[in-house]
Amino acid sequence: MSRSQVRRPRGRVDFGGDDTGCTIVHVDMDAFYASVELLEYPDLVGKPVIIGASTGNRGVVLSATYEARALGVHSAMPMSRARRLAPQAVILPPHHARYAEVSRAVMSIFDSITPIVEPLSLDEAFLDVAGARRRLGRPGAIASLIRSRVRDEVGITCSVGVASTKFVAKLASTRSKPDGLLIIPTDKVIEFLHPLPVGSLWGVGEKTEQQLDRLGLQTVADIATTPLATLERALGQAQGRHLHDLSWGRDLRAVVPHEPDKSIGNEETFDADTDDHEWIRSRIAGLADHVGQRMRRSGLVGRTVALKVRFADFTTITRSRTLEVPTDVGADIYATAWALFEALGLQRARIRLVGVRMEGLSEADETPAQLLLDAPEHGRRDAELAMDRLRQRYGPGAVRPGRSSLGEHPPGDR
Amino acid sequence: MKIRVERDALADAVAWSARTLPTRPSLPVLAGVVFSAAGDSITLSSFDYEVSTRVEIDADVESAGSALVSGRLLADIARSLPAQPVVIAAEGSRVTITCGRASFTLPTLPIDDYPAMPEMPQSSGTLDGDTFASAVAQVAIAAGRDDTLPTLTGIRMEIDGDSVVLAATDRYRLAVRELSWTPASSSTQAELLIPAKTLADAAKSFGSAETVTVALAPDGERLIGFEGDRRRTTSRLLDGEFPKYRSLLPNESSTHAVVDTAALIEAVKRVALVAERNTPVRLTFTQGEVGLRAGTGDDAQAEEALEASVTGDDIEIAFNPGYLLDGLTAIDAGQAQFAFTQSTRPAVLSGIVEDQVRSEYRYLLMPVRLTG
Numbered sequence: 001m002s003r004s005q006v007r008r009p010r011g012r013v014d015f016g017g018d019d020t021g022c023t024i025v026h027v028d029m030d031a032f033y034a035s036v037e038l039l040e041y042p043d044l045v046g047k048p049v050i051i052g053a054s055t056g057n058r059g060v061v062l063s064a065t066y067e068a069r070a071l072g073v074h075s076a077m078p079m080s081r082a083r084r085l086a087p088q089a090v091i092l093p094p095h096h097a098r099y100a101e102v103s104r105a106v107m108s109i110f111d112s113i114t115p116i117v118e119p120l121s122l123d124e125a126f127l128d129v130a131g132a133r134r135r136l137g138r139p140g141a142i143a144s145l146i147r148s149r150v151r152d153e154v155g156i157t158c159s160v161g162v163a164s165t166k167f168v169a170k171l172a173s174t175r176s177k178p179d180g181l182l183i184i185p186t187d188k189v190i191e192f193l194h195p196l197p198v199g200s201l202w203g204v205g206e207k208t209e210q211q212l213d214r215l216g217l218q219t220v221a222d223i224a225t226t227p228l229a230t231l232e233r234a235l236g237q238a239q240g241r242h243l244h245d246l247s248w249g250r251d252l253r254a255v256v257p258h259e260p261d262k263s264i265g266n267e268e269t270f271d272a273d274t275d276d277h278e279w280i281r282s283r284i285a286g287l288a289d290h291v292g293q294r295m296r297r298s299g300l301v302g303r304t305v306a307l308k309v310r311f312a313d314f315t316t317i318t319r320s321r322t323l324e325v326p327t328d329v330g331a332d333i334y335a336t337a338w339a340l341f342e343a344l345g346l347q348r349a350r351i352r353l354v355g356v357r358m359e360g361l362s363e364a365d366e367t368p369a370q371l372l373l374d375a376p377e378h379g380r381r382d383a384e385l386a387m388d389r390l391r392q393r394y395g396p397g398a399v400r401p402g403r404s405s406l407g408e409h410p411p412g413d414r
Numbered sequence: 415m416k417i418r419v420e421r422d423a424l425a426d427a428v429a430w431s432a433r434t435l436p437t438r439p440s441l442p443v444l445a446g447v448v449f450s451a452a453g454d455s456i457t458l459s460s461f462d463y464e465v466s467t468r469v470e471i472d473a474d475v476e477s478a479g480s481a482l483v484s485g486r487l488l489a490d491i492a493r494s495l496p497a498q499p500v501v502i503a504a505e506g507s508r509v510t511i512t513c514g515r516a517s518f519t520l521p522t523l524p525i526d527d528y529p530a531m532p533e534m535p536q537s538s539g540t541l542d543g544d545t546f547a548s549a550v551a552q553v554a555i556a557a558g559r560d561d562t563l564p565t566l567t568g569i570r571m572e573i574d575g576d577s578v579v580l581a582a583t584d585r586y587r588l589a590v591r592e593l594s595w596t597p598a599s600s601s602t603q604a605e606l607l608i609p610a611k612t613l614a615d616a617a618k619s620f621g622s623a624e625t626v627t628v629a630l631a632p633d634g635e636r637l638i639g640f641e642g643d644r645r646r647t648t649s650r651l652l653d654g655e656f657p658k659y660r661s662l663l664p665n666e667s668s669t670h671a672v673v674d675t676a677a678l679i680e681a682v683k684r685v686a687l688v689a690e691r692n693t694p695v696r697l698t699f700t701q702g703e704v705g706l707r708a709g710t711g712d713d714a715q716a717e718e719a720l721e722a723s724v725t726g727d728d729i730e731i732a733f734n735p736g737y738l739l740d741g742l743t744a745i746d747a748g749q750a751q752f753a754f755t756q757s758t759r760p761a762v763l764s765g766i767v768e769d770q771v772r773s774e775y776r777y778l779l780m781p782v783r784l785t786g
Binding site: 335339367372374 | 559560561657693694784
C-alpha cells in the first residue's frame, strides 16, 4: 500500500488528439484472464468475477473483472481477503493454456501492424509505429485500429496509450482503463506527468517511494523541481538521474522487438505453512518438472536455476546457481533447486511458498550443446519428452516424476 | 603451556591448518585450531569430520600443554606479526601471543569438547612429493564441482602393486594419470574415491616434501591419510560408483594432429575473448594447419591460424575453450597431440616431449555440438 498522501488522479482526461511524434503505443488488455474467461461464460458478463484458485484460501487473485474491482478486489490480493470483500463474486480457476492461446492471437494482430513489437507479458506490449504511419495513418488512428481489431477478432477489450516515450505511453494506457485510448501530445507530457504520485514512475517501488516521502517528495512535479544533485545524494547517482529524467518525460528506451522470455518459473503457495522437508522436496520436484515442461514447449534452455522460499512471516529469499551447461530437463532443474534448498540449512523454519525458476534462457536449437562422455543412448531428457507426449494426450495429470507425488497438501493439513 | 617459536614457521603452520577449517562449523569448537606443546615441538591440528590436518614445527617448549583457539583469528594474527620470535602462553581460559612489542590475548575454546581426531592409518607406501603434486593437479582439473553429483567431485585412485592410476571426470572431460610408487607390500591393491578438492590441496602442500607417505585405512574405515614434511592430513572417502572410465578411452583414431602447446594456448585465449557464455571455439584441422574460430552470427567474431602437423582426415570440431585450456595446460609438454575420430566423439589430448608421446597422462575432451 502506498504511504503517499497523493492519490493517483482518476477519471478520464483528454489532452487533445495531437499525436505528432507520438510513435510509441502501449497496449494493455483489460482484466485479461477474467476477460478471456468471460468469453467462455458470457452469462457472467457484468458480474463480479475473480480468477484464482477456487479451493483453499491461500492463493492470490490472478485477475478480476471491473465489477469485482469496484468492490475492492485487485490482483495479487490473497483469495481469502477477496472473498470477504466480494462474497457474491464468482470464482473461476485459471486456464493458463487458454490465456496463452488468446495472447498469441492478440500478438499476431500487433505483428501485422508493425514488426517492432515488444511483448512485456501475455497481455501487454509496446509497439513502435513510426514505420507504419505511411501505410496505416497517424498513431492515433493506428491505436484505434488496434482497439477495434482486438475487440472484433479476439472479443476482448484493451486500453491503449500513445506517446513519444515508453513510460508515458504506459502511464497513458493505465489512465485510460478500461477500454480506452489516451494520447499524450509531446507538449502536454509535463502537464500529464507532474500531478502524478511519485509511485507512477518506472523504477519507483515501495522502498524508493518511502525514501522520497521522507524527503517530502510526493508528486512527479516535486521530483522535477528538486535539484539533480540532491536526488543523486539521496538515491544514488544512477537512480537519482533516472528519476529526474523521467520526471521531465525523458526516457530514451527504444521498443525492442521480440524480447525473449527472461525467465520461466513456477511457484506454489502451500495450503498451510510447513517445515516438512520431504514434502517440500516433493513440491520442488513437481515445480521443477513443470518448469522443464514449459522450457521444452517453448524450445528454450536455461543456464541458471533460482529457488525462491517465502517463510510464514513473508520474509522471502532467493538463491540461484548457474549450471555448467544449459538445460531444459526437469530432473536437472530439480537436482539443483533441491541442492539450493538444502544449502539453506533450514531447521524448523515454517515455509509458506516455494518457487523454481530458470534464467539465462536461450533458444535450444541455437545453443551449442556440450556433449557428455557417457551419455546413454536414451537419457532423462528422452524420458521427459515421452512424459510430455503422454500429458498432451491424456492431460496434465497423466504422469509425473515419482518424487513429486507425496500428495497435494502439507502433512500438517491432512 | 608456554612456548617460543619462529614467526615464519608459525605463520605457515597456522595458515595450512586454518585452510581446512569449516566456514560453517557444525560444532563451535571445530572453528578452532588445537595447539599442543611437548618435547621440543608444537603441533597444530584441525578437523571438520571430513578432513583432519596436523602440522608439527620446532619450538622451545617452556611448559607442555594444549589449548584450543579460534583458527581464523589465529591465522590473521600470525600473518600480521612482525618478524620476531613469538611467545605463546596459555593460562586459564586465555592465550597470550606476544611478538616484539605486539601482544594479543585470545579466549580459548573448551578443548574437552573437541572430538577425537581419526588416527593416521599405517603407511601403505611412499612416493615423490613433486610427482604426487603434479599428478594430482593434472587430474583434479577434470573433477566435477557440482555437489548434486557427489561421486564426480572425487578423484579415483587405483593401486595395483607399484602402479597408481588417478582419474577424474565431470562427464565433459576425463583426465587419467598413471604413476609408480613404492608400496609397502607388492601385493597392495585398492580402489578409492577421494574428494578432489581435499586431495588437490593436500598434494599441493606436500609438493616440496621429498617423500609423501600414503596411508590406507582398513576397508571399513573409509579413510585415507597422507604425510610428508612433518605435515599430515586425513580425509574421509567418498561413496558411490565412479564411472567405468576405461571404456570411454577410444581405441583408435582417424586424425592425429601435433601443435605447439604454448602457441595454441595463446591462440585459444585470444580467440575465446569473443566466445561468450559457453559458446565454443571451433578448430579446423587441415594439412599443415589448424584454424581457430569463435563467435557467430551478429556477435563479435575472431579467427586465427597456427601451424600443425596433421595426419589423417581433415576434421572440424568445437570445444568449450575453458576445458580445452585446462587440458593444454595440464599436459605440461612443449607439444600437444590430439587424436580424433569424429566431431561428436571425444578427442584425446596428450603431451609430446622430445618426440615421445607421454602416454602416462591423457585428457579426454568431449566436443560441443555445433548448431546450424
